[in-house]
Amino acid sequence: MSTVLYDSVIFGPVKSRRLGVSLGVNLLPVNVKLCSFDCIYCECGLAQKGVTGKQPTRDEVRGALEDRLMRMHQNGDPLDVITFAGNGEPTLHHEFKQIIEDTIRLRNEYFPNVKISVLSNATMLHRQDVVEALKMVDNNILKLDSGIEETAHLIDSPHQPHYSVASTVEGMKQFHGDFIMQTMFLRGTVGDRVVDNTTDEEVSAWIEVVKQAAPKKVMIYSIDRETPIQTLEKVAKEEMQLIADRLRSLGFSVDVA
Ligand code: SF4
Numbered sequence: 001m002s003t004v005l006y007d008s009v010i011f012g013p014v015k016s017r018r019l020g021v022s023l024g025v026n027l028l029p030v031n032v033k034l035c036s037f038d039c040i041y042c043e044c045g046l047a048q049k050g051v052t053g054k055q056p057t058r059d060e061v062r063g064a065l066e067d068r069l070m071r072m073h074q075n076g077d078p079l080d081v082i083t084f085a086g087n088g089e090p091t092l093h094h095e096f097k098q099i100i101e102d103t104i105r106l107r108n109e110y111f112p113n114v115k116i117s118v119l120s121n122a123t124m125l126h127r128q129d130v131v132e133a134l135k136m137v138d139n140n141i142l143k144l145d146s147g148i149e150e151t152a153h154l155i156d157s158p159h160q161p162h163y164s165v166a167s168t169v170e171g172m173k174q175f176h177g178d179f180i181m182q183t184m185f186l187r188g189t190v191g192d193r194v195v196d197n198t199t200d201e202e203v204s205a206w207i208e209v210v211k212q213a214a215p216k217k218v219m220i221y222s223i224d225r226e227t228p229i230q231t232l233e234k235v236a237k238e239e240m241q242l243i244a245d246r247l248r249s250l251g252f253s254v255d256v257a
Pocket residue numbers: 035036037038039041042043044087088089120121
């Protein structure tokens with residue numbers, strides 16, 4: 001199994017399928033996954049019990065980001081987006097809002113046309129500082145992998161026992177449509193359980209929660225790399241286009257990656 005764990009605060013730039021030339025920011029410990037989910041498809045691998053690490057401080061993030069942006073600016077390197085992702089859930093950082101404020105200042109100084117994106121699993125939307133920070137970024141990209149509670153728990157394995165699709169949708173409503181919803185479509189087995197969020201029942205339930213949350217855009221994608229659970233299958237792009245078309249017919253903007 002080959003999964004990816006980043007060994008630094010700043011990584012890339014990489015060419016992202018969805019975002020363009022992207023410089024990554026990892027607010028999680030290096031070489032260790034730290035997340036409020038343990039998704040069966042996670043490219044970081046499954047969480048390892050008892051393995052911990054130290055998150056970078058606000059000063060460390062600002063210093064590393066400024067150093068890289070300054071050098072890229074001097075070299076005339078291309079850049080489309082600064083993306084908060086990395087070894088887990090970025091909004092778990094207790095200084096997330098302050099780090100976003102620093103990033104906006106640095107972006108404005110070195111690359112004023114570059115966007116700032118955050119890839120989040122939307123589990124921290126009960127924290128007002130996180131919501132305020134996400135309102136400040138250009139691409140607030142929030143995960144929701146199923147409209148059915150049982151399937152969402154099976155795919156995402158949330159650590160919080162009170163996690164629910166319903167409360168996640170309520171959290172998303174705080175952005176009044178100014179966010180992007182991201183959904184992973186897959187099928188396969190997890191132990192002796194079948195997982196498939198592409199069935200008609202699943203897609204219908206998912207469309208209902210998309211309608212309630214009302215994002216400005218929806219991004220759907222499937223497995224791109226090896227997954228920690230190897231009994232999962234990629235969903236073909238043509239099939240995802242049919243799912244996207246159902247949502248587009250309701251007036252939503254949908255990207256299929
Ligand atoms: S939310 Fe992202 S980082 Fe966390 S387990 Fe899922 S895929 Fe991995």
